[in-house]
Amino acid sequence: MNMNLLQAATAGKETSAINEVAFIEGVEPNILCKQIACGRIIIMQREKKPPLGIGEGLKTKINANIGTSAEVSDPDIEVEKARIAEKYGADTISDLSMGGDIDSIRQRILDETNVPITTVPIYQTVVEKGSFQAITDQDIIGMIDKHIKIGISSIVIHAGFTLEMLEKLRNSKRMMGMVSKGGSFTSAWMLQNRRQNPFSTHFDEICKILSKKDVVLSLGNTMRSGCIHDQMDGPQEMEMVMNAWLARRANELGVQVIIEGMGGHVSPEKIATYVAHYKKTTDYRPLFVAGPLPIDIGVGYDHISGSVGGSLAAGAGADYLCYITPSEHLALPNVAQVREGVVAFKIAAHVGDILKYGTRSEDQILAGHRRARDWDGQFAAAIDGDRAKEIHQQDRAETCSMCGKYCAILLMEEYLK
Numbered sequence: 001m002n003m004n005l006l007q008a009a010t011a012g013k014e015t016s017a018i019n020e021v022a023f024i025e026g027v028e029p030n031i032l033c034k035q036i037a038c039g040r041i042i043i044m045q046r047e048k049k050p051p052l053g054i055g056e057g058l059k060t061k062i063n064a065n066i067g068t069s070a071e072v073s074d075p076d077i078e079v080e081k082a083r084i085a086e087k088y089g090a091d092t093i094s095d096l097s098m099g100g101d102i103d104s105i106r107q108r109i110l111d112e113t114n115v116p117i118t119t120v121p122i123y124q125t126v127v128e129k130g131s132f133q134a135i136t137d138q139d140i141i142g143m144i145d146k147h148i149k150i151g152i153s154s155i156v157i158h159a160g161f162t163l164e165m166l167e168k169l170r171n172s173k174r175m176m177g178m179v180s181k182g183g184s185f186t187s188a189w190m191l192q193n194r195r196q197n198p199f200s201t202h203f204d205e206i207c208k209i210l211s212k213k214d215v216v217l218s219l220g221n222t223m224r225s226g227c228i229h230d231q232m233d234g235p236q237e238m239e240m241v242m243n244a245w246l247a248r249r250a251n252e253l254g255v256q257v258i259i260e261g262m263g264g265h266v267s268p269e270k271i272a273t274y275v276a277h278y279k280k281t282t283d284y285r286p287l288f289v290a291g292p293l294p295i296d297i298g299v300g301y302d303h304i305s306g307s308v309g310g311s312l313a314a315g316a317g318a319d320y321l322c323y324i325t326p327s328e329h330l331a332l333p334n335v336a337q338v339r340e341g342v343v344a345f346k347i348a349a350h351v352g353d354i355l356k357y358g359t360r361s362e363d364q365i366l367a368g369h370r371r372a373r374d375w376d377g378q379f380a381a382a383i384d385g386d387r388a389k390e391i392h393q394q395d396r397a398e399t400c401s402m403c404g405k406y407c408a409i410l411l412m413e414e415y416l417k
């Protein structure tokens, strides 16, 4: 019998993907196997591409969302965004395209990248069917099947809520209501058709499709807060508990699971507590957090706000951060904004890793080059060396223009030698 990765890990078999991730992350393969078997670590895979581990004890990973919208749709730009996101360190890319020829754009993104690609199949279903009423159960499942067949590594579904939870949300005192796009599509379908959540109704069938192709299931965070005044409430708690239950069921059916949670907008003093609460409730499964944004007034600079929130979340145990760009809440990001978002979240992930695991050699390497005023060494060791190089004036071999001949490092080198 052909075993998928979770089944192999449960049987204690170290597959090539498990060995590769163990090597990359510097952990023992048998420990990695055990962590996968109990659902605390997942591995995303793509044919002929490096596997990626996410979860407890591994380096914090970041995701970049790209994709066309109904209003802005240029395939070349989306492919360039994917290329730039990967170049500056995105560990995964989510293609959320909703405009133009979605199939062809997605294929081009797959062709041009090496990292795992995630989709949210309900997006394309909504575009293709045109109205929520027209979407059948088979359309929803058929779209998942279609995405898996083209080589997607992970899909997002919003399965963790019911009509009753939507009623609770309707009567809640939230300022922002629901801000999840996939969650709002699923909710609109449920309310329009007066049916329960199609993803939980067909959960076992969906898991069987995912299990066959070893695709990771990401359980979406429909009830996340949309401003820092909307703190953890009843609907969010209920979705978290239901997602925890669905994750256990998916694992039983041979599917690896990521829990999306907590994110959106969370007041900074609550971030660590909420991360701990999510991790405990979901049996310490990999936690994927969008941002979170710890303030609401940073609009135009939300990549910076989000990087601060993401640092706190990663430091408290979040495993996987979804980046935020400067255009958050304002527009579809352009290529430069994708780069800024990726770099801001690479910084957040790195800060989080220092908080989780202690100081890291990368910083020591850069400090050594700085002490030696080895500019090329610094550019090579930096998260975005290209940006550092642009700012530094190349004609200054010894110092930089900040202090020039009064360079403190140079002076002390002379006087202390």
Ligand code: SF4
Pocket (backbone or CB within 6 Å): 373, 399, 400, 401, 402, 403, 404, 406, 407, 408, 409, 410
């Ligand atoms: S000139 Fe000043 S800022 Fe530049 S390397 Fe020397 S001490 Fe650092």
